[in-house]
Amino acid sequence: MRSSYAFRLRMQALFLNIFCASCIRVENGKELVEKKKTGRPPIYSKEIADKVLSFVAKGLTYDRAAEAVGISGETIDTWKRRKPEFDRALKRARRELEVNCLSSIHEAGAKSWQARAWLCERVFGYAQPSARLEVAGAVAHAHAASPALAQLLAGM
Structure with missing residues (x-):
């Protein structure tokens, strides 16, 4: 036993x-x-992450920010999944950009009503209806010349 x-x-x-x-x-x-680690060394570094965050805070998309620092957009997605603190920092950078843009619109709205109107259209859905008119059926409308116009045309 x-x-x-x-x-x-x-x-x-x-x-x-x-x-x-x-x-x-x-x-x-x-x-x-x-055991010793094998495989490719990670690309992630604090410096590269800070550059990406800086570009995102200035308004670049994640893919454009990745391109600007020489990595792929998929790498950013991988970092977001594997590093929750990086994902939170990206979201924070986007929010700060949004707040800064809205603050600028508010400041411009003091001088120009169009800035406030633009903001209301985007935030509250106050978009103007489209100026295009679509007709689904056939339009039947006959044009008739006035008698005076008919005489004038006949005399030519």
């Missing part, structure tokens, strides 16, 4: 080999040694 202590040690070693193989390995059943 197995001793429960030895069995438990073997189970722990098996667990470490299976579930923690990416970060540690077991040598001789006793010693835990950290």
Whole structure:
């Protein structure tokens, strides 16, 4: 019959080999040694992230900001998923841009009613109806010349 202590040690070693193989390995059943990381080094750095945030705060889209620093838009999406603090910082930069733009419109609205009207159209949906008129059916309208015009045309 197995001793429960030895069995438990073997189970722990098996667990470490299976579930923690990416970060540690077991040598001789006793010693835990950290594994070296393999693969491509990460692109993410504080400097690149700060540049992206700066461009987003100035009004660039995420893709354009990524292009400006030499990375792809998919990289930004990956960073947003893997680094929640970066995602929050991007959202904060967008909100600050929005607030700054709205503040500028409010300041311009003191001098020009068009700025306030533009803001109301976008924020509250006060858009003017389209000037185009679409007719679904046939239009039947006969034009008749007035008698005076008919005489004038006949004399030509």
